[in-house]
Amino acid sequence: MDATEIGLWGVPLAILGGAIRVSTPFIFVSLGEAITERSGRINLGLEGTLVFGAMTAYAVAVMTGSPWLGLLAAAGAGLCFGLFHGWICKFRGVNDIAIGIALMLFGSGLAFFFGKPFIQPSAPDLPAIAFGGWSDIPQVQAALSVNILFLIGAALAVFLWWAFRNTRAGLIVRVVGDSSDAARAMGLNPNTVRLLATGVGGALAGIGGAYLSLYYPGSWTERISSGQGLMAVALVIFARWNPLGCFAAALLFGGAGALGPALQSVGVTQGYYLFYAAPYILTLIIMIATSSPSRSLAGAPRELSITK
């Protein structure tokens, strides 16, 4: 029975496993939002997109038996939500934050409406890749069974970080986000760029939703998200609009979120409400430690309505 007695090692292992398991929706939503915000718009509706993506992925997976089709459908639904946001916001006098809040309610409401018949059935899960084969300990194997979406998310973070600096498309998004006038002088149409950026952001949030319902926790319920989409939007600001920062912040949130259950499981049972606040306390500490009056909001796209 020694193999199952890992005692205190369970805590770091749970944080590692939790960081990998829980962070993926944060990674996708925050990367999507980073693209959108770099182009100068804020899409607060990603919480609704996440929930709608979770529902769509689950429903399609139940009906077709293929989680990959579910994933594709979630990305498509997210793209539609994003394009809708981007399209409405091009009109004069439309506030992107207000539209985002409206879309957040609309997305979750629509997901609840269409999702009713899919709460009961079970859908096939997205497969995981076992990286723990080198270990005989089942707990290590479980913590290191990594879903492919996490790897894609990690690769995407690096790619976006590189692409924002080194590609023409990245430059265009940044120019539009920093100065509409400069973009127009270059012959770019800011609205088109923002439309596409918001669409891509929505599609990524939809994929994040598919991860929730098709892998972890792996079922569709109306409480599946519990605000993760909103937190991911906040993570973007925390990460200073840097894709690598988004990835790190998502890992931090995932790992810190696993701390509460893990500590209770090894017998540290007092004050668990405090441990559940760990992700937020950590965020506060890092925000305070990295803040400075002289370079506040460094890296913020200048066309954002909150910084303009």
Next chain:
Amino acid sequence: MSERFMLSRRELLKTSAVGAALSLASASFPISRAFAATATVGFIYVGPKDDYGYNQAHAEGAATLKGIAGISVVEEENVPETVDVQKTMESMINLDGASLIFPTSFGYFDPHMLAMCAKFPDVQFRHCGGMWNKDKHPMNAGSYFGYIGMGQYLNGVVAGHTSKTKKLGFVAAKPIPQVLLNINSFLLGARSVDPTITCQVIFTGEWSLAVKEAEAANALVDQGADVITCHVDSPKVVVETAAGRGAFVCGYHANQSPLAPEKYLTGAEWNWAKVYKMFVDDLVAGTPLPNFTRGGLADGFVKMSPLGPAVGDAARKQFDGTLAEMMKGGFSVIKGPLKSNKGVVVATEGQAFVETALELESMDYLVEGVVGSTA
């Protein structure tokens, strides 16, 4: 998010001309409300009606009332335990003319339901849980609950026979008396098989937090627990996660065996249809509704899921024997000598609390053998 949306719709109705006309009509013809043969009964759920758990059990009970002549049922789901539930109750009374309301979630009681009791003395409120006290609370309020701890004891009996690591796991929402009694009953049931068994409990802090429940189930399995049960609103995530990691599961609230047919041992289920039928029969007959309603396995308030394929013969035999004993009445889960896991004596030698004992409804301890803390 949708609850705000729903509520604003109700608010809109209330202030619209139609809403005003409706409430005027029901105010000027109070006779229609007192006339019990056309009564409206309101049900309020904290989560979705089909959550494979707590709310589904209530909604299934409410659904059985819909066929009764003269009874109309109004329902609202996803109502938070905030001032929102007061608005829901007000609109059920003013707009739908409800004369009996069942706010089914624990946190609806104080202060929300109590405020409505004072505001609408002619309307009857019955809260699911153990909070109503005849010395402190109004008489148009009341509570109903089932002795589901007995079911968790039976879960524990089967878990005790099935566990190889002698470690059980319990994913709990909040440390309130009903939850603590379930945890204690689960462990004591298992200890009736083998007194060395322990049970690790993890509190998630909320009734429905899918990701945290999955993390809790994973953490329990990581620590060697091989039979997991729970007390959260929707056990679906816990059941699927634990079974996916190879642990056995005992169900709660409703039958979750379709989610893990091989790993599901048994489960403690509600049978609210019976309870709601009793209230509505009284309402139709015009007799005063009881303020304090309780019942267990013998009364049909609670039932057990059919035993799963992994349950061995010894477990089956003890399960059937214990169930038969419970059906006779007078069975005590909490009996002395018994200490809490902090070493405090909770029952002395010869002392026993039967399922109806009121002391159990204010339980604030975890018994010896449970690894966990109530705060």
